[in-house]
Amino acid sequence: MSDLTLVLLAAGNSERFKVPVKKQWLRIGHDPLWFYVTNRIKSSLPDVTVILVAHADEIPFMTPLCDFSVVSGGATRQQSLKNALKEVKTPYVMVSDIARACVDPDLIVRLLEQKGSADTIVPALDVHDTVVYHNETITREHVKRIQTPQLSRSDVLRRALESDVEYTDESSAVVACGGTRRFVLGDEKAAKITHAGDTAALACLGAPANVVFTGNGFDVHPFEEGKPMVLGGVEIESPFGFKAHSDGDVAIHALIDALLGAACLGDIGMLFPDTDASYKNIDSKLLLERCVQKLHNFGFVILHADVTIIAQEPKIAPYKDSMRQTLASIMLIPASRVNVKATTTEHLGFIGRKEGLGVIATASVHYFDWKNG
Template identity: 60%
Template sequence: MSDLTLILLSAGNSSRFGMNVKKQWLRIDHNPLWQFVTKRLSSTGLFSDVIVTAHADEVSFMKYYGDFTIVEGGRTRQESLRNALSAVKSKYVIVTDIARACIDPMFIRKLIDHREKADCIVPFLSMSDTVVYKDNTIERSDVKRIQTPQLSNTESLRAALQSKTDYTDESSAIVANGGSRYFIEGHEDAHKITYLSDLKAMPCLHKPSSDMLVGNGFDVHAFDKESEMVLGGVNIDVDFGFKAHSDGDVAIHALIDALLGAAGMGDIGMLFPDTDNAYKNIDSKGLLRETVVKIRQFGYEIVNADVTIMAQVPRLDRYKIKMRKALSAILQIEPSRMNIKATTTEKLGFVGRKEGVGVIATAALKGIPYDVVLLSTNISGQDYYSVIEAYKDSVVILMVSYISNDTVSKPLDTGAKDYILKPFMIEELIRKIEHFQEFEALKRQNKMYKDYLRHSLDGIKIEHDLENIKLPLFISSNFQKYTDLFVFSYAELKSRPMSFVSFKNSNALSEIASLPKNTFVYINDFQAIKKSDRRPFLDMIADMDVIVSSSESIEDVEYRVIEIKSDNNIFEQGDILPIEDYVKYIVLNYQHKFPDTELSKKLGISRKSLWEKRKKYGIIKKK
């Protein structure tokens, strides 16, 4: 049986963190940060007990997350630690902060190996920079940066913490009380999360799960002739209300239960008990606002909500839009994601007897995602490949002390975006992050354009030797998409970026003149060029790589001209086709997409007429 207890301090307010979510409730995959760290360290099997301190408002919720001892924290770190020590029964105790999230479990063993050497075993980092204290430069070798976790003799720590002086770590309290401490070398990567920017130095953290979490809520209230009715955050113009401890807004109460259910945070009675006079006649919108704050503090984002109100009376049609707007504003979601429905029960039950109202609500949540992940590949035993895979949709930047296949090349091959050598300037890191975020946005945009082009040009074929095309080149076509396919296929074959200019733009000539000589340019709408611009343009492109297209025939140019005509009389140039040409076009282009029964129906003719038209036009349908 181990004689060692682990205490994890998680009762802080995260006032310096700078986000709505408290840092201990940041989502790491499916788990809040405090649970992730607790499970990571407790899985070593080194501890007889694991104790986690929690903010008073969070104790009941944290008990749902595992078989840990949850102790209510205090106003200060030291007070929280005193509370936790009251539950410790082992000879030794290791104390660490949830904010120091990526502690190597092997480092815990290192502390244990030295436990007999003093009352407190303390990891530290040396100073590499010049240190000035009260305008005096002091010897930096005399300065130590103290880290946690620290291992202490339990009784020594208990005695030391009886002091009224507030200490920021265990060793300082023990030494002040006459105890001893022993320093061991700390770990440079054992960073602590204090500010939002500190997340960038946490190699072990995974992004929140993309799973949706869904909860539902149900509530009923009886009518009361002495009350005013508030429903869905809106005053209802009737001469009765609801019997309730609060204002009786049954719709909001069901919605709160749905949100708490999705987050696994119990129910409205736990959060706002009706035995507490503080909630007597309270505005339920205030309760919903407080619930939303907690949901966000616990690392969740509200996706949508749906509320069904069952009421024989009053009629609610004219209030539904007002309810949607009022509730969506509190939930901080678009009104389109806050649905309100109202129905009767066809005079059945207590609702049908006009005795009260029932409400069912559903809500969906998701974890707040990360845009950027900083990953250290210098930590021995770290499985960074799984981290890179887990964050493949984020920008992963490697932080390395040296360059090798293991620290840089292999992780980059796996999907990391870039690396930066430690130590580094924060400005350089920000530059890399902004660069790759812009790059990823451009990649998504480029893919969208390429997908659209492929879809738009699907089914069109051209037969030209693109490999040996000489530029400048003019193309005359009655169908713009034929020219587009020709140009885009050529650019892809030659791996050439392309600029686009149309002569429908009055500044087209100056645009072309401003382009570098080696630019490949696709110039459209040659038929629209001004006569006065024609000769200057033809002279200008003599040494340029351009393809020029026109929807009309091209004459009197000194460059090669090819003509691409559609055999199917495609009609995207605004022409009005004869009925026969239209029918021929439809049969040629759609006979392989629809069976004859459906195709003839769409054309408004019989199957026999369709067969006769094929024969007339010489169209053969391939089997």
């Protein structure tokens, strides 16, 4: 069993990335970046224990895809690391960022060769340009560019992070509390993804797979007298609406399930549980907006949607075009890629008895092509 735990930090909000996709979810082939980078580093560390730190909302979508531990991050990088260290049982810990995507196996070897020679072992690069600080030229030989992964004694790092000071890397915290630091040669190829243009220089990252995914959704709701009817985001003239926790928009609920199914992101109950009081009587258009945002954050682009409304009553034909326009605007795609159609059950079943209606939806998505914008 290894005496080392690998901690990968992936809980950030990608605020500086300025792309619809969170950088953690950029696809390399079919693999999201967090999965690709973790396995890339893990392959150089036999029998290592792995802890991934992620945003709490993303953990349910990550754990089915991996065989390592995923813990909730904090408001800052340092708090996220402190959360991970609570789970570390080994004497040594190696910490890196998911955004540091192309860590070379040779760099891992250089870190391991110095394990135990100092409290923290740090990859660093010299600066070859003139450096000016507060309008004063300083000796560039005294300046280093610090990288990750960093290899530290677990107990020392825990003590170092007890301070209220926020450090941008582990070694600075260790040195500040009196620990020792040793530098090893870093790697220019191990650049960090901060802005969208940074990916262009990372040769280890392949393009996303060029595939289309399709999902289906189905929902039914009984009618409720005296309640407004909203269907496909459009208010329908009717003496009854839908009995439901939200506004009961069956068409949008089925469409959300179709979108989540295409992206393999669970179902509407997982994203918006009816046990949550905040969704009581909520406008389902807001739920669809949040679903679309989730898909975009996780690296998907919506291609098309097809919605079939099964109703004996009311008449749907007068509202179909308005539904198309409304749904398309929320999904951020042209109305030409949204289809709404209606049919009846020829008076059979609960729909035929005018007790409620049902909707079947189909949607397709593909990966965001970050390689070509």
